[in-house]
Amino acid sequence: MDRRQFIALASSLAAAYNFKLPYRAVAEEVKLSGSGAAGTGFPDLVAVMGGTPVEMLDRALAAAGGLERFVKTGQKVLVKPNIGWDKTPEEGANTTPALVKHLIELCFKAGAKEVNVFDNTCNNWQACYSNSQIEKAVKDAGGTMLMAHEEGYYTELALPRGVALKKVMIHKAWLESDVIINLPILKHHGGARMTAAMKNLMGVVWDRRFYHRTDLHQCIADFTTIEKKPTLNIIDAYNVMMRNGPRGTSIADIATKKMLLLSTDMVAIDTAAARILEAKPEEIAYIAKAAAHNSGIADLEKLKIERITI
């Protein structure tokens, strides 16, 4: 075997194994309301009500100026749904798979080179991926599921502005993506009171116990000081778990709210989500703490909200 043959063999083996070299991501922060040359006139927060999750996503994105504002040709996209539990879609513990599928299809339409999806699950990861039906949705849409169940998939990152959380083991895919779309499902949460946009980002971190042991609300808020923030946050509030969350004990815990929120502001979108959950945003400590970090605006009065009813 000569050198050429060896290189050909080695690279084909690597290709067969989906081997990937580290990727240097180019992240660009886009403000939903728009700024500079892109012009303004877009809202800070889009809220849609009354349609199927897929319809509502289309309407929300149309109001936000289209996904093309956020996803550019040739970019690597990370979609982070909530896949935390070994539950079926009807049980409302994980993001609606149809929504995940539709969003990935739209990403590819906007020119994305690849779309990756993962979650550091609470239950056995394979059971979560498959029973949530998100794995199938991702595959059907042409996206890629990543593994996140071993520490080896994570890398350490400093959070200089963090108060309790000063460094974090974060999934490598976060750093190697150009665009990150945070796609949680809205649920009641026994510990954090509510899980929506900010709480969903605990699923890209390796050591959750550190959050719980140290100061849950402060750590959730500290994570939002990360330099590379989610490009876009979309909250699935079609079926909302109103109690016994985040896992739920039966479908009696679910209320059909038929809503969807979209914003680039994690704090604003969580404040609105708390209202849908019939909770008081001021009692969810991490919202105020994140606002104090200047990660977003908690006062909905100050925001331009576009409300769409289907």
Add this chain to the structure above:
Amino acid sequence: MRTIKNIRLLAGLAALTAFVLAWLRFDTFGKAVSVLAPWQLVHGVFALSLISAAGALIAILLTTLLFGRVYCSTLCPLGLLQDLIARLTRRFNKKPYHTLSPYSSLHALIFALAVGSAVAGFIFPLAIIEPFSTFGQIFAGVFQPLTARIFRSTAPILSSNINWLGQASVKPFSLFNSLVALFLLTGLTIAVYKAGRIYCNTICPVGAILRFIAKFSLFRLSINQEACTNCKLCEKACKAGCIDVAQKALDFSRCISCYNCASSCNFSAIRFERARTNADQSAFSFGRRAALAALAGAAGGYLLPKTLLAGTEPTAQILPPGAMTAEHFYETCISCHLCVIACPSSVIQPHAAPASPKSLLKPALNFELGMCEQNCNLCSQICPVNAIQPVAAAEKKFMKIGEVEYKKHLCVVETEGNDCGACAEHCPTQAVRMVPYHNNLMIPETNPDICIGCGSCEHICPVRPDRAIIVHPVVRQTFITMPKPEALPDSGQPDDFPF
């Protein structure tokens, strides 16, 4: 004869490959065990109440009665492992196999001791010599931990896409268990190196049963007196050491049906024939001494544990769902560790520090690496001896295998004054739930009546070194009844946005 040998070789190779792959990567090849394990003699005996198991047992015994111990060279994982060891060590081992004495009395004594002890409720001696469990212990204790760790460490370097290497799951490590497994593997290797399949005709309890039946086999290998030239090639090829050319005798009761003798013979002097008389076997048959040894062994095996182990009840452990009671589990489990390597959440661990001889090598639940997943009933489905009794998936969801204890004085809500809620978050039944506490805090509250003991709370509790919430074993596994959920006050779709 060559064709028969080749068929034996292929069948054995297929079975060994299936066993090894299943033990190394149960997630991918586990189905092989569900095909092969029902054909293990130990399954037939322990699960006799099942028609399929009784059928398999009868089939094994009938085959032996017709053609001898075909089982030992095609279905027994430990027999096949010995053949593999023999093949691997042959390049260093120039010494040919040699005739072995029958050791009938010793074999009968060991068999009777182990079975007598198992009947008396102390199954450890049987578990350590039974071939299926010995194979399982070796692979679960030595090879699975090794390969899984290699897979785990290489996968993240190569790719984070879902791939086969990365799907390998690392099981909780038990040093004691791995040392026992290493000891068994070393012992077996030395025995094979020195004297071939001597284990099968001295120690193996399955061998003892089949040996007794093969004595009366209808068709058997024998040496044709006229054709034999006394060249001893067959004697040197016989792994079981059951050929004595000087006497022109082949003890078919000890023959493990590898047919190497027949294929080694240049004069076709070893033939598979209808047995003519039993007279020529008299030199090797179980004599009066063996019968006496069996009687003495059975009595000793039954009485010794009864007297020596009286009052040494094992400390209570959380047992796999389906074990029902510690008594049933410890008296039935043969320590094959199939549940250990199969558990997808890696919570079944062989006892790290055996507290009592009765719980030696037996698995118990350890929530360090995960929780007993509510939707999983795999261990109860695969246990070959029904030490973990089958529980339907829908019933398993509410099977109570332990009970929660909350230690408020250790909890971060109490000690740090911070919200946490990790335990309640993970609890599948809300036996742990968060209730209002002072200063806008929420604190866990437990309801043991609906606790299933899955260990989710203990697994996720962030407090160290002692966790603030732990699960205790229960005396008898039962089922909880979930209260009927109340409807939400208003689950209708709102007319307008609440902001």
